[in-house]
Amino acid sequence: DAKTTQPNSMESNEEEPVHLPCNHSTISGTDYIHWYRQLPSQGPEYVIHGLTSNVNNRMASLAIAEDRKSSTLILHRATLRDAAVYYCIPQNQGGKLIFGQGTELSVKP
Amino acid sequence: ETGVTQSPTHLIKTRGQQVTLRCSSQSGHNTVSWYQQALGQGPQFIFQYYREEENGRGNFPPRFSGLQFPNYSSELNVNALELDDSALYLCASSLDRDRDTEAFFGQGTRLTVV
Numbered sequence: 001d002a003k004t005t006q007p008n009s010m011e012s013n014e015e016e017p018v019h020l021p022c023n024h025s026t027i028s029g030t031d032y033i034h035w036y037r038q039l040p041s042q043g044p045e046y047v048i049h050g051l052t053s054n055v056n057n058r059m060a061s062l063a064i065a066e067d068r069k070s071s072t073l074i075l076h077r078a079t080l081r082d083a084a085v086y087y088c089i090p091q092n093q094g095g096k097l098i099f100g101q102g103t104e105l106s107v108k109p
Numbered sequence: 110e111t112g113v114t115q116s117p118t119h120l121i122k123t124r125g126q127q128v129t130l131r132c133s134s135q136s137g138h139n140t141v142s143w144y145q146q147a148l149g150q151g152p153q154f155i156f157q158y159y160r161e162e163e164n165g166r167g168n169f170p171p172r173f174s175g176l177q178f179p180n181y182s183s184e185l186n187v188n189a190l191e192l193d194d195s196a197l198y199l200c201a202s203s204l205d206r207d208r209d210t211e212a213f214f215g216q217g218t219r220l221t222v223v
Contacts, residue, residue: 032208043111043199043214044152051209087151094210095142095203096165099151 001098002027002090009104012078020073020103022088027068031090034097035062035073039084044099047073049091083107111135113202115215122222127188130218134181134202140164141183142212143175144199152199158183159206187220195222 005023012018024033034049048055048062050071055062061074075082087102112135122128134141140159144152154167158177172188181202187194197219201212 030208034211036212043113043216044201044212045111045214046211049209049211085151091208093157093165094206094208095140095201095212096154096157097142097144097152097201097212098154099144102151 001092002031004088004090004100006086006088006100006103008101009106011106011108012075012082013108014080015077018075018078018082018105020075020086020088020105021070022072023070024088024090025069027090028092029068031092033062033064033068033071034089034091035060035086036089036097036099037082037084037086038102039081044087044097047086078105078107080107080109111213111215113200113213113215115198115200115218117218118216119219120221122190122220124190124192124222126190127186128190128220130185130187130198130200130220132183132185132200132202132215134183134200135213136181138181138202138204138213140203140206140210141177142201142203143183143185144201145169145194146197146199146217148196155185157206164206190222192222195220 035047156166
């Protein structure tokens, strides 16, 4: 299973964009890069995933480096509800998620 | 709302006892995974069931066992409870085992062992 490195914490202002980085230099060529987040007192929630190309959905955008050794989750306009722990997870088997420590994002009004 | 429900939400057990936690997956999801989350840590993968067969296990002893039923429900059983088993237990259902499949998590069961 690939190891990931993320900042322990980040801070953002409400309504501003947030870029959450993740290094996954040992990722295999067929692993998808998944991002989940966990709000306080809740189970993790799927955010987005991708393989090689950049991806967009209603929640966020995912930018994947050309060598796939890193990726960045982009929240275009942070809201207070986006305060959570964000995990990037290379996935080689559906449903088997190896969580790291994640990045705790705080959002200031 | 993920469509995955877990019961009970909270539970207190005594060391040495046995416990059964339950999960109801989304209809049509034939894969269920269980996770243990200690306070302040990320979730740790316990095991996965696919079509009622165990399909991978993390670094957990055999006293952690599970079952998956045809009606999309599943159980996590823990025997001989230890104090360190106190944690939030999460189940997640997935449509299948493909690498691009997303997982839907329940709210978890908070287990306290005293």
